[in-house]
Amino acid sequence: MTKTVAIIYYNRYCYSSILAEHIGKGVEKQGANAVTYDIAHAGNSMISLNEADAIIFGSPTYFGSVAAEVKGFMDATVDIWNNKQWNNKVAAGFTHSSALSGDKLATLMTMFVFAAQHGMIWAGLDLRSCEKVKDYGLELNQPGSWIGLMAQSPKDGEKKPSDLETAEYFGTRIAKVTQKVGYYE
Structure with a gap:
């Protein structure tokens, strides 16, 4: 049975959507279905999120x-929480900021706590900082994050290829975890 990984994100200046697109490529590379949603349209996607095997925030x-x-969006999931609809789903998160650090860890921790309160199973990134990975041309995970995907927002529209390759790898990893863990009600 093919697993579905939902990727829901907020996008103000389009880098979140670019990262989500690359995460989705990684998910599909692993043989799972990737479905992306902008949080601006979250109300229309709640049923799909409930049906997904994993959710990446x-x-x-x-x-x-x-x-x-x-x-x-998080606050609007109280009914889902009350009904334990996301209990035991795989969860993961990604973030970016213009600064190299930018306190991104705090953002991922917010997502982690949110997922834990929903009873979700959190999957992080399994790469050391600047790790070379077969089939990827650049050193991945340059910020050195394990709890989730961190990227640096491009200045002047310049994208960081290592962040995009890390995003694809991250999508592949989350799909693999989802396929191994499954979803148990």
């Missing part, structure tokens, strides 16, 4: 936390 880091729109 994405937000830019603003002032050391998730964007207000992401927090609003």
